[in-house]
Amino acid sequence: MKGRAQTTSASRAATRPIAASDMMHVVLAFEDNRLVSDLFGQFDQNLALIEQRLAVEAIAHGNQVTIRGNKTSTGQAKLALESLYTRLQGGHDITPGDVDGAIRLAEVAEAQLSLPTMEPKSRMAFAQIATRRKTLVAxxxxxxxxxxxxxxxxxxxxxxxxxxxxxxxxxxxxxxxxxxxxxxxxxxxxxxxxxxxxxxxxxxxxxxxxxxxxxxxxxxxxxxxxxxxxxxxxxxxxxxxxxxxxxxxxxxxxxxxxxxxxxxxxxxxxxxxxxxxxxxxxxxxxxxxxxxxxxxxxxxxxxxxxxxxxxxxxxxxxxxxxxxxxxHELVGRIVSAYDNESRQRLEAKERRQAAEAAQDNKE
The missing domain is CATH 3.40.50.300 (P-loop containing nucleotide triphosphate hydrolases)
Known part of the structure; x- marks a missing residue:
């Protein structure tokens, strides 16, 4: 279909696991060259983020990108890029936050796409809110x-x-x-x-x-x-x-x-x-x-x-x-650190109460 991210025939042949390993690669081709630079990001920064987060290798060449990695991560990277491309086709810009969101949603796509409210498999259709100034996608x-x-x-x-x-x-x-x-x-x-x-x-x-x-x-x-x-x-x-x-x-x-x-x-x-x-x-x-x-x-x-x-x-x-x-990703780590500290204090309090109760029973 014109304007949509397509998996090339070469990539379809290459999606089978290589030898006995779990490694595979796919090649994605995007037909609208005007959108490709925004999709990949300045100096391919969006691809770099996908590589880092999903542990894959993403190599851009013209309007194509080759993704290499294990089967799960490669599929997630493919879903993320296709959803971002669809967003660009709708006339919306993409930010690093949008890329992060696409990666997060690709990671849970299998569970989400099984819901009756979702569109057929191979497309991520997550809830969105449209206002005159912008469209927000979960x-x-x-x-x-x-x-x-x-x-x-x-x-x-x-x-x-x-x-x-x-x-x-x-x-x-x-x-x-x-x-x-x-x-x-x-x-x-x-x-x-x-x-x-x-x-x-x-x-x-x-x-x-x-x-x-x-x-x-x-x-x-x-x-x-x-x-x-x-x-x-x-x-x-x-x-x-x-x-x-x-x-x-x-x-x-x-x-x-x-x-x-x-x-x-x-x-x-x-x-x-x-x-x-x-x-x-x-x-x-x-x-x-x-x-x-x-x-x-x-x-x-x-x-x-x-x-x-x-x-x-x-x-x-x-x-x-x-x-x-x-x-900022550091915020998540800060929240996690505080949660861990609170959990440790609670566990220490419970241990102390249990020890006091055991001592009272002995007496």
Whole structure:
């Protein structure tokens, strides 16, 4: 088919394992030469990233690339390049982050493509969000599940470490629904924990008092919407960014309502927020249960809500891990190191408690 990545006849003959080993190679040919340089990247940097991550050898020659490696890795590299090429054909640019996402998705393609919502095998069809400014394609299996959960459920919990795209994708999803006219407004909220939601001591008017806590939400909006449309939406109330305390007593209909940093809500705040859900509305709750800033001994409303609402119809929960971090790769290693430290402290505490219990039994 014209314009699509094709496996040449030479590559089809060469996809059989060489001798008795697990090694193989494929040759991919891309018909649109204008897109090939973007696909391979400046100085073939995209190919270099694929080589490094998948332990293959990728050699470019004109509009072709030869991939050598074991059967699994070669297949994954092929899928990644084909999906990136398809993205370019759709008129979208690709960034190093997109390349990383294509690699991640290729690594889990076998499991993902077995789902009934997926397209036939040999094509990766992962969830995406289209707004006027950009089209976002899921970069990890968890992001794919998250986007589909927001479509499917009226209340979605997205929990996990920073840098996994929980808030960004939620804001993009709300912006897309607003652009399509499926909702009348989008409301984004955060608990202002550091100020105890008593903001009077901060300088400036109300907007200046709460903006420091809500800035990440504004950042997401700025990436998804043209500046003039965002400004009009904020002025008209079609887009509202407000601290959690301002949600009390309201019924939120025909809207997407996002609660960010929900691990810093109290039990009563979370219950108050969740019961604001009105007709034709969706709620998306994001947070990292490992980063609770509440006073010592106070239960996180997010943790309790996930426990109480587990299994309730109409509610979805997607859990992200350090492997889903899509920021700088060092962030994933940092999260993993902290998780390991927390696990070691917990194990040490359990050993100490067990030893104390054994001593008490002896006595």
């Amino acid at each position: 970069r990890t299996a968890a992001q794919d599940a998250y986007i589909r959960a927001m479509d499917r459920s009226d209340l979605t919990f997205g929990v996990g470490p920073a840098g996994t795209g929980k808030t960004f994708l939620a804001v993009a999803y709300a912006a897309a629904l607003l652009e399509r006219g499926e909702i009348d407004r989008m409301i984004l909220s955060r608990p202002a924990v550091e100020a105890g939601e008593r903001l009077g001591f901060l300088p400036g008017d109300m907007k200046e008092k709460v903006d420091p806590y809500l800035r990440p939400l504004y950042d997401g909006l700025n990436e998804m919407m043209p500046p003039e449309k965002l400004e009009r939406g904020l002025e008209s109330g079609m887009i509202e960014v407000a601290p959690l305390a301002f949600m009390r007593g309201r019924t939120l209909s025909n809207a997407v309502v996002i609660l960010d940093e929900a691990q810093n809500t109290t039990t009563m705040q979370m219950k108050m927020f969740l019961t604001r859900l009105g007709e034709n509305s969706k709620m998306i709750v994001t947070g990292d249960p490992s980063q609770v800033d509440l006073p010592a001994g106070q239960m996180s409303g997010l943790r309790e809500a996930m426990k109480i609402l587990d299994g309730v119809e109409g509610i979805s929960r997607v859990t992200f891990t350090e492997t889903d971090v899509v920021r």
